[in-house]
Amino acid sequence: MVKEDISLLREAFDSFNRAVDRLSSSYSELERKVAQLKEELARENAEKEKLRGYLESILNSIDLGVIAVNVEGRVIFFNRAAGEILGLDPQKAVGRSCSSVLGLDSPLEETLRNTRRRTFDDELINPEENGEPIKVEITTSPMWDEHGKVIGAVEVIKDISERKMLEEQIRRSETLSALGEMAAQVVHEIRNPLGAIQLYVGILQRELSGDQKKLADDIASGLRSIEIITSNLLALARPIKPSFREVDILALLEEVITFAIYAIEENGIKLIRDYPECGLICHVDPEQIKQVALNLILNAIQAMPEGGVLRISASKGDRIKLEFEDTGVGIPQEHLDKIFNPFFSTKSTGTGLGLYTVDKILRAHGASIRVKSQVGVGTCFLIEIPEVIKGEQR
Template identity: 35%
Template sequence: MSTFFTYVVELEQNKKQVEIDYSKLYKEKQLLLDSLSEGVFGLDLDGKVRYSNRSALEITGYSTHELQNESPSSTFLKGINNTSIHLTLIDGLRRTQKDETFHRSNGVYFPIEYTSVGIIENDHIIGVVVTFRDITEQKKADELMLKSEKLNLAGQLAAGISHEIRNPLTAIKGFFQLIKSSTQKDEYFTIIDNELERIEEISSELLMLAKPQTKRHEKYNLYDIINEVKLLLETQAIMKSILVRTEFESSYLEVVCDKTKIKQVFINLVKNAIEAMEKGNITIKVSSCPNHISITVEDNGPGISKERLNRIGEPFYSTKEKGTGLGLLTSYKIIENHNGTISVDSVVGKGTTFLITLPLEVEG
């Protein structure tokens, strides 16, 4: 009997010790979580909040009582898409979402970045841990940086315009003075005419770059657009012993776009290639992917060095002797306004390739 009593006493003591150890472990875990500047909350398999650290409460403005055993969809994720968290509850995979939105208890939405990670025990998912941080100040800093870059670009553009237009104007002014005192006027008129055309060209490119981008997106066959460009520039190419080739995956590749502007992009790229080459081939390849169309404009001309390649697309920077660089800058802007991408790769002595992607559908 005494032996059994001793066993019961020891069992109770061990139970208390386990409870003390668990309590100590829980406090240590909570202290660790509370020391983090990022917000942390854990969800069980039902998607209910099981714990949250101090930063999570401070950032969202909710109390432990308001969050505990509640779904985030009824508190700080109210009316917000949280698909990534639900997917992690299903497969346990780590996911990071940038520039998402949470909802404070006072009704204010704020930008956040969060990572959800599955809690795995004995090869089974038992919950999800979400770590997040408020990126309001970071977004403000990014916006200030963007405004600063735009102001800097505007300054560079203004300086470039001043320089590019002043040169022909100086020539025109000088030759007008010579015309007054000379009988040999035909040559002077030719020079003045050329310089005026130069000013008109710069003004037209600036106007295309600066005017509001009207949304006139309709469905067109990209096959027809590129063949029109080929027909337009083929004569100029033949005069320099250049063959313009096209390779299409299909004779009908529908794209939603502003036809005039997309056509201008390909005119700029092919014309630039022709002017850079003495002879050779220019190949335009078009293929479709699940959600976009891919177009490459490839030439086997002299190529562009890495130093110069890094500056492609800058206003008034051109690889051509009399180029303004505005044609490529305009092309970049047109593709951007179509929610597409444009990139360039080049090897000196081998040629240059422009890669353009256009989405199959354009919003707006």
């Protein structure tokens, strides 16, 4: 009996040992599979993180601003270009509410509400660009998960300032071309009878005396004014052809200042020169560039009837930059888009062709001019001239 019990106990112990071995083996297999799964999960996570970093790198390399928010309206992605366009720090934007970053009227908020895709043009204010509006094209679209549930929204911002500027230049060129052709025809029709009238008035001036001669003189003066106006009209149709030479821009500026210094001092204006010590050499038509500088200086003088400060700055980067900044009356915002149009003037005197001519000369040089102005504060004209003009005639 005891032997049988011992035998049963041994069998039970052996069975237990076999079960423990099987359990240990199963546990080892389970540990191996868990370790394998952990390794695969870590590898997948690393791949996902690598892909995420790769996608972020792509999105931060493009010139389109990209902003994404979750369904609660919290910013979850804000790329480099969006920061540059909006003048915001991407790191400070992420995690904040959409409305606190982009304003209460953010198109992303509307897209989250109505879940519809939108594309429209707008103007944004970038504080780093001195508060100047930037023309942009904005596209917003909801984001869905694999089940079709909205999980957020994305906004793509494209800076179209240059495109809009080119469109405006094309429109303006077409308008001016048509205006120039019409002006040439009008001048031709006016000058024929004008010449005969001037001839007869000249005879009257020689033959008349007293009050009658004074009337003839007044008529002659009026005819001279008409002649000047017709000459200015003809300038619209005449293309500007610069004669390029290698010159020192600073020397040209000094020539113009010498010519205008009496008017500057007579009007109680303080002149500040902000030049580099060395010269700024580029290829331009010196007489035409002097005409540009003189026009802008005279404009500044007229804008400061009670005196002020005129700062003329010159610097060189990839292009030569000239600035003419005054502390005058300023230009109303609604006039800024019109000041380079022919015959547009806010002054009671003048033909309204000064700034038009400035712009026309600079375009012929492959240069550009921009204006910033605030009423009661002053005006700044910024000119950018390439060092070498494509197709220049030397």
